[in-house]
Amino acid sequence: MTHSQASRPTYSASNYQVNYRGNHQPIGVFDSGAGGLTVLKELERQLPNEPLLYLGDTARVPYGTRSPEEIVEFARQIITWMVGRNVKMVVMACNTSSALALEKMRQEFDIPILGLIQPAAKLAINQRRRIGVIATPTTARSHAYRDAIKGRSPSTAVWEVGCPEFVPIVEGGRINNPETLDIVRTYVQPLLDQGIDSLVYGCTHYPHLAPVLDQILPGAIARIDPAVSIVRDAKEVLDTLKLHHVAPLQNHRFCVTGDKAQFSLLANQWLNEPPTVDQVSLSATISPTLIYPIPLAI
Ligand code: DGL
Numbered sequence: 001m002t003h004s005q006a007s008r009p010t011y012s013a014s015n016y017q018v019n020y021r022g023n024h025q026p027i028g029v030f031d032s033g034a035g036g037l038t039v040l041k042e043l044e045r046q047l048p049n050e051p052l053l054y055l056g057d058t059a060r061v062p063y064g065t066r067s068p069e070e071i072v073e074f075a076r077q078i079i080t081w082m083v084g085r086n087v088k089m090v091v092m093a094c095n096t097s098s099a100l101a102l103e104k105m106r107q108e109f110d111i112p113i114l115g116l117i118q119p120a121a122k123l124a125i126n127q128r129r130r131i132g133v134i135a136t137p138t139t140a141r142s143h144a145y146r147d148a149i150k151g152r153s154p155s156t157a158v159w160e161v162g163c164p165e166f167v168p169i170v171e172g173g174r175i176n177n178p179e180t181l182d183i184v185r186t187y188v189q190p191l192l193d194q195g196i197d198s199l200v201y202g203c204t205h206y207p208h209l210a211p212v213l214d215q216i217l218p219g220a221i222a223r224i225d226p227a228v229s230i231v232r233d234a235k236e237v238l239d240t241l242k243l244h245h246v247a248p249l250q251n252h253r254f255c256v257t258g259d260k261a262q263f264s265l266l267a268n269q270w271l272n273e274p275p276t277v278d279q280v281s282l283s284a285t286i287s288p289t290l291i292y293p294i295p296l297a298i
Pocket of ligand 1: 031205
């Protein structure tokens, strides 16, 4: 069984309740940059009471042209950093990390870690049978989506296209530039030529390109956003482990490893409230301002 075919482990209260100290702690959410904000918004929609600790690894974006080894190492550093801040669960809001690093991280860390690929495959096959996937080159090369979809529904046809130019467009704030339409069309046209009936956003940056895709995709083609399904999964795990946050909502925290300014600009456009963003070093000692309170008794 390949990484992408492996289903979510069964998280049981007896395994985890002892180790994870309680529902006050945030859910850690990470991506290479601002793409994961599409998942964060879905978390806010489905789980409005949960405090979130968001990390955008903007010093190293884009991930999607990097080697599998780098992706694994970056995930390891980020999850180590998040565990140091007492997260109760990690949501990989990054398809590239989910495709390349999820299973390894589940072996290395004793904390629930959720990835995007399997929940998205489950969602996709419920809907259609000719599925196009736009993804980063590293995700497309891994065939994580093809394997996950065909693992569930062998007769479903899947085409994956790596789109190296999309993340720089989104991170660079160039979505509305005139040349973006032609660039996006170049990558999507081969999928249209195959007669796809649905399109998976195989990178969390891509839902930001929806206004451009609206001009290219016929309305009959369903869009599948894995954010919806990973958050359903997160909700189920919180249910099972009885880890839902019950106290009044704490503010989310937003951290980046690179420059704060560009991330803040994008986050201000996409989130309801302009966030305060901290720049952090993943190897630095824990800053007390970033530690969430741990309940004294559980
Ligand atoms: N948003 C991430 C993904 O879903 C990473 C994209 C990138 O940095 O290339 O794959």
